[in-house]
Amino acid sequence: MKVFPTFVYLLAGAVAAAALPAEKSAVFGMSKITWTGQVKPGEPAVSITGTAEEIYKRITKINPNYDYELGLKSPNSTVTRRDLEPIKKRATTSSDFTCAYGNDVDAESIGVGIRYLYSIANADCAAPPGVPGDGGCSVSSCNDGAGIFLCNDASSELHNPCTIVADNAVEVLIQCQSTTYNGGSSWTSYTHGQIFSLDHSWNVILNKC
Template sequence: MKFYSFFAYLLVGATTSAALPADNSAREVTSLTASKLTWTGQVKRGEPAVSFTGTAEEIYNQIIEINPNYDSELGLDSADAKVKRRDLKPIAKRATTSSDWTCAYGNNVNAESVGVGVRYLYSIANGDCSAPPGSPGNGGCTASSCNSGAGIFLCNDSSNTLHNACTIVADNAVEVLINCQSTTYNGGSSWTSYTHGQIFSLDRSWNVILNQC
């Protein structure tokens, strides 16, 4: 899986499309109470759907243990895959994201580490990602991804278990990643990009958060 080219694609998009960079005024959220993600989807063509629990990366690794050809048959690299690399403009046209996002929530996390999680979410996008029941302000959250302390959380504000296509979670994470990004100059030719924030669904029944994990 070509993570580095994916990082470059996302971060270039962020540089050219950023609307509101993250800042130090964000509400500090040291941790979120979150369960592990449950993914349900097909691992081999023609076979029933199965369920795995873990982060997107852990789930992907479980999938390819069973089917080493998953990527070419059902995953991101398959010939009929509808999941492609995306920048902000095509995502903004999809019904899966909204303009209801804020950078004033959460703590800074490394943008490239978020990019790793996004890539894994897209890689398991033929299945759904679930979150337990919750309520407004007290969502039931799952850690969809956690890479080097950078988490992508799917939080459910409704009283029923949430089942979202994993691509929807990834799309919304990208929306926050691009809109809520700041860059720190480290000297020489070295820069580090950070992000954090929250985005709500159109009906505000669920949200995606980028925060420390």
């Protein structure tokens, strides 16, 4: 499927059974992710619950220098700005995905959520316990009705590096993107889908929120 240049720019600048039944996909009462990590160098880790955007804004309110000390612009950051080719080649996601799951959401809004996930990616993102077919899901991002869900099929709480959540969201965005021509020079891109971890113990979903 063709990936359009708009989203090359968007992402380069950003740096088992289905776990979330479709009828539950638009429920706003679902839990948000809990992020656990350092906000200031040398201080103990803290836990903050919210969407990636809410968490990032709380972090930078506590420590305005977070980006340069611990985040994306830190010399110790394990997260690098990516363009599409390195994304396609990396090994942190599986090839087990489906574009048939979920409902169309605006791809640019998903890109906004991905950028915020990468901004908090040097720490831990958690999802509640679940069971196969009815996972414990947390909303890691919800922008203009476009959601990124982290879903857990294991019976214990899931703790993943936030960068892996972002990487998997990028994979679905790339593989499951469609574009509608609106006339003139106007195009609108959409995406939705689900990608599973190698052991099928968790998955990431792009869907309405």
